[in-house]
Amino acid sequence: MMRIFLQPLLFLSLLFPLFSLAEQDQDDWLYQVKVNDTIWDICKNYVADSQCWRKLVDYNQIKTPKYLPPDTIVRIPKAWLKPSLAQALVIAVQGEVKVLRDGEEGEKPVTVGDQLSQFDTITARNGSAMIKFADDSRLLLKPNSAVRMQGLRYYQRGGIANTQLRLLKGRVKASVEKLRGLESRFDIATPAAVAAVRGTEFRVGLAEESGKAVMVTELLEGGLDMTNDQGKQRLAAGEALRAVEGETLQAPVKLLPRPRLELSAAEQVVLPYSLRWQPIAGAAYYKVSLRQSGLLLWENSTTDVTYAIDLPGDGDFEVQISAVDEQGFEGRGRRLRIASGE
Known part of the structure; x- marks a missing residue:
């Protein structure tokens, strides 16, 4: 016996901890000064710009940069924060899924709990896999599909994630968390076009027709920009677009x-x-x-x-x-x- 329920399905996300020393606002990371902190220490630890201390003094109107009273709040624009290489986590596997790690020879079976690093390639043959990224976005890799972790960076203290994937073949479905800050991005690229998203749910497929790569994108929720060398198109929720390598992007069409x-x-x-x-x-x-x-x-x-x-x-x-x-x-x-x- 089974029961069937016609009701909305809730997507329960696992919480990914964001370690910060103070509350964050939309544009700045707020650093809470500790005993013996200096503006130079803060710049060295958290900001890549060599002129950080001058900029930070001006940005916060600090009058005594050599002495910062403990518990003072220093505002740091999230765009200034140092990025770190992030890893993606395999949270579910079904069937035959393998990974080719950057710098290693030969594919290895994928299991739940495996971490994927930048430039690793994961291939689902007769199976599928669910991958979770640092900002809790998720990617469902469908059978006969392959994707490369082209760029995985996470500004942990600012809560900014830059995730860039390269779809090599097949079809994927992405559920992207609402990205924090204008610097965040989640892109899926193919030879035909790049899908750049913000807080959305979408599907991407890659095929070949007459020797050209064809990218089919279906947007279910949120917003999405499609770009290639010939131009740009913006998709709204409930629209789809077919991009052909080397050709101007077609106008979006309504999904059934x-x-x-x-x-x-x-x-x-x-x-x-x-x-x-x-x-x-x-x-x-x-x-x-x-x-x-x-x-x-x-x-x-x-x-x-x-x-x-x-x-x-x-x-x-x-x-x-x-x-x-x-x-x-x-x-x-x-x-x-x-x-x-x-």
Whole structure:
């Protein structure tokens, strides 16, 4: 017996600690002076600019830079803070996933708890992986996909994250935390274009057509800028864009809506269960996927408006149904939480 719940799904983020000595505001990191601190000590420890002490004195209107009273608050613009190399954390793995580490030979299997460094490449073959970054943003790597950690930097004391990924093949889904400060960025690049996001949820796919890289981007929430050498386009939530290597970016198109399910709000059923939904105008076919703990267990396509759902065992699962249009854009998904077991 299983229960199906038609209700919004909450994405529960794991908290990543931000170690600071004082409260932060939107533009500055606020440093609380300790006993024997000098302006030169603060610059040496936290700021890369060699002229920091002069700038910091002017910025804070400090009259006695040789002596800073303990507990004084010194404001440091987040853009001045020293970056540090960050690592991404593998928080879930299903199936065959491997990593090629920068400077090493040969791929190695990926397990939960592995840390990924800058320039490491992770490849999902017959599997998938969930990766968490320093600012708690997450990336779902789907089967037959590969991504390189092109740039991983985190300004810990300022809470600024610069994450740059290179999609080598396949398809990924990103859930990006609301970025702190104008200096934060989360980019996914391909030969066709770069997707630069801010506080958003989106999907990116990379394929090849007639010898050219083709990047398909579908924005579900937030905002996203697409750029290449030929120009720039801005996407709003619920829009998609197809970028072709060496060509001007096309105008965004609207995503198809979520399918409407023919199912009561709380219904007990026996597995396998045939899900039914109403047809969507403009749909070429539908995608049906099953996830557990955020990981993709399987994803199939159908031209019908019914699909027999079975589960691999007991537990909590998520089914998603979405419509795909003639251009190959996957629309917004209808999600169901399924609890199977006694």
